[in-house]
Amino acid sequence: MRIMLRYSLLTVLFCACFSLSVIGQEAEESTESLLWEISKDGMKAPSYLFGTFHLLNNGFLETWPAVSRAFSTCDALIVETVIDSSELGMVMNASFMEDTLLTDLFDSSQYNLISDVFEETTGMSLSLFNDRKPIFVGVLLTLFENQQLLSNMDPYEGVPMDVYFAEEAKAAKRPLFSLESMKEQARLLYSQTSVSVQATELLALINDYDEANDLSEQLLNAYQSNDLNGLEELNEQDYDHWGNLDHLLEDRNEKWLIRIPEILEQQPTFIAVGALHLVGPTGLISGLRAAGYTVRPIPVK
Numbered sequence: 664m665r666i667m668l669r670y671s672l673l674t675v676l677f678c679a680c681f682s683l684s685v686i687g688q689e690a691e692e693s694t695e696s697l698l699w700e701i702s703k704d705g706m707k708a709p710s711y712l713f714g715t716f717h718l719l720n721n722g723f724l725e726t727w728p729a730v731s732r733a734f735s736t737c738d739a740l741i742v743e744t745v746i747d748s749s750e751l752g753m754v755m756n757a758s759f760m761e762d763t764l765l766t767d768l769f770d771s772s773q774y775n776l777i778s779d780v781f782e783e784t785t786g787m788s789l790s791l792f793n794d795r796k797p798i799f800v801g802v803l804l805t806l807f808e809n810q811q812l813l814s815n816m817d818p819y820e821g822v823p824m825d826v827y828f829a830e831e832a833k834a835a836k837r838p839l840f841s842l843e844s845m846k847e848q849a850r851l852l853y854s855q856t857s858v859s860v861q862a863t864e865l866l867a868l869i870n871d872y873d874e875a876n877d878l879s880e881q882l883l884n885a886y887q888s889n890d891l892n893g894l895e896e897l898n899e900q901d902y903d904h905w906g907n908l909d910h911l912l913e914d915r916n917e918k919w920l921i922r923i924p925e926i927l928e929q930q931p932t933f934i935a936v937g938a939l940h941l942v943g944p945t946g947l948i949s950g951l952r953a954a955g956y957t958v959r960p961i962p963v964k
Contacts, residue, residue, distance in 0.1 A: 696960035697889055697938055698730055699948060701927065703956045708931040711737060712947060712958065714894075714938030716886045718809050721827035722819030727889070727963035734828065737933035739838040741926060742829050743848075750845040757849040758799040760858055765793050765800070768862040777869050784808060796853060797861035801868055808876055812883060828935045840926055842919050842936070851911070886938060889963050895942035913945040920950040927956075 697714040711733040716723075724730050734740075766774055778789040781800065785807045792800055821827055832839045843851075856864075868875055878897065885893035919940075926932050934947075941948050951958050 695890055695892060696963060697886070697891055697941070698727070698733060698961045698963050699941070699958050700733075700961050701934075701951060701956050701958050703927075706927070706931075708736070710927050710932040710934065711961070712934045712936075712941065712951070714891065714941045715824050715828075715935050716883070717823055717825055717937060718813065719824055719886070720819040721821035721824045723887075724824060724827075729961055729963050733961065734831070734933045736931060737837075738930040739840065739926065739932040740828055740832040741840045741842065741923060741932055741934040741936075742825055743841065743936050744843050744845055745829055745839060745841040746826065747845055750849075754845055754849045757853040758795050760794055760796055763858060765789065765795070765797065768797065768858065769866070773866055777865065780804070780869050780872060796858055797865040798853060798856075801861075801865050804868070805879070809879060809883075812876075812880060825935055828933070838930070840922075840932075842922060843915070851915075891938070891942060894938055898939055898942060912939060916940055916945055916947055916950060920947065920954065923947070923951070924954055924956075 699712040701710040701712055713730055713733070765777075769777065774789075777800070781787070781789045781804060784804050789800070792803070822830070829839060881897055882894065885897065919936075923934065936947070940946060943949070948958050
């Protein structure tokens with residue numbers, strides 16, 4: 664689970680390279696929602712927190728009309744990162760190894776196993792990426808598997824929902840805030856762990872490949888069911904042998920919870936971040952409540 668979450672987050676960077684009264688109507692206080700209203704004494708209007716699924720296109724949001732209504736009432740937008748074409752080359756460069764090849768990191772049987780799965784999944788030879796970091800190979804696998812999974816669903820038009828929100832904010836000339844630069848995300852995701860650790864994790868992914876693909880489907884199904892509790896349960900599954908994810912979730916949330924309140928105090932703001940950032944005792948919902956905000960779930964339909 665944890666190594667798949669790591670690859671799911673990295674996939675976002677890889678893809679980058681290549682009415683108010685209705686919203687606020689009373690509802691049963693359930694945690695089964697990915698849309699949350701944020702309020703506090705002194706705020707003129709509420710802000711909203713929405714958990715995204717990075718690879719789902721914005722056409723999916725037509726099934727959750729309350730999300731678009733909430734977005735339309737806000738004067739500003741917060742996203743994880745804003746795509747900057749000038750930084751795309753730097754992001755891709757960060758995926759290369761300097762003095763090591765994949766063939767140096769694995770014995771022949773391990774490399775052949777990875778190569779077979781990679782070619783079967785992507786249709787490409789692993790030798791084309793021999794100078795890339797193992798985590799890059801993992802995210803390519805994850806990307807192709809998720810594309811296959813999504814292709815089996817009803818197609819949704821548009822662009823990835825995070826990109827959609829940013830484009831809409833820019834078109835409407837609304838203030839647009841990013842919590843991280845692409846450079847920061849590239850460093851976090853490509854360079855936080857050594858290539859030897861990445862190699863171990865890639866091999867773990869390959870050895871548990873069917874289970875990992877199962878997990879991807881479970882995450883997508885939970886998301887489409889607006890099941891935040893289900894996402895949290897999947898997140899809490901004990902796969903510690905696949906590595907620590909604190910730097911991708913908890914540590915980032917802690918930094919974001921310093922930045923987000925500063926923006927909320929200025930104007931009603933729509934926050935669109937990956938759904939797994941919302942959940943758990945170190946998630947954004949708990950963090951905003953600890954900061955004195957009232958955060959309550961809103962039905963998405």
